[in-house]
């Protein structure tokens with residue numbers, strides 16, 4: 001019987017619970033044992049109570065629960081080979097040789113590294129007398145399948161990450177609330193949203209709320225000139241009769257010289273324009289709450305496909321990441337997707353913003 005571990009790792013995202021539910025139930029349906037690995041990689045390193053065989057009923061009601069009930073954590077030990085050795089040992093003691101990891105690019109990178117190291121880890125467990133040759137014999141290969149859980153929608157090779165639309169919905173709702181009071185008092189609001197290297201939340205919430213101006217990392221405004229541009233745009237909108245001003249600033253906003261643009265700076269520019277301006281940093285409300293229907297659907301379809309991918313895997317197939325492209329659930333090589341994701345950040349870092357945009361576009365091609 002195939003034994004599969006499922007975990008959530010890195011930053012939490014709405015939809016992680018539905019993903020775990022789908023993996024557990026599809027696994028049971030397809031004749032596997034599914035183990036929940038609690039607290040991300042910490043669960044593999046510590047083993048014991050943090051590895052729990054799941055039954056059908058254990059994930060009841062997970063569809064409508066925000067966050068992740070099996071916990072998530074950042075695990076320093078797993079970054080070291082010694083930690084991964086202990087993790088491999090715990091997995092074999094429980095008969096697990098397949099992992100479905102729902103997390104961001106860090107978590108998925110760690111998972112793939114674990115897979116490539118696996119044969120040598122097993123060898124070491126035998127040579128140090130921790131396990132016998134007979135005990136490790138059935139566990140020659142580790143199967144890894146990635147599900148992308150991230151509110152930022154910051155992974156290449158997929159149109160949407162699990163949690164992004166929920167977060168966007170939350171931001172949109174909050175900006176609507178802010179807009180109501182802004183209009184009443186004829187105020188300006190600078191709303192800071194998440195997204196360190198990826199401006200998707202900033203861009204899409206700007207579109208969804210009709211913001212006056214947005215700041216996102218991929219399209220940095222000209223250093224030293226954006227202040228006047230911001231003033232011009234906002235004044236023009238006011239002149240047309242708009243009673244509120246809404247500016248959305250992504251966490252990772254920068255100017256063309258890579259200087260960070262803070263909400264405070266943006267506020268000061270609006271104050272110079274004579275606007276009564278407030279800052280609202282949305283913070284963790286963007287992560288909370290239940291997943292919107294789209295994320296529940298995405299997590300469920302992808303969770304089921306992740307189990308199928310485990311059952312169809314062979315050692316020569318690179319670890320897949322389950323994505324969605326043009327409304328179809330697809331499998332993409334995990335390492336490639338992570339590499340492409342990193343190359344966007346690198347292009348921004350080297351001020352090649354056109355390349356960054358081109359890379360973002362190319363990442364969606366089949």
Ligand code: ADP
Nearest residue numbers: 010011041074075078079103104105106107110
């Ligand atoms: P995210 O998955 O959201 O990108 P992190 O980058 O914090 O979040 O990664 C989550 C966890 O995944 C880390 O705490 C660590 O245990 C593991 N991890 C991340 N990168 C690596 C790596 N290069 N090698 C091994 N483990 C890693």
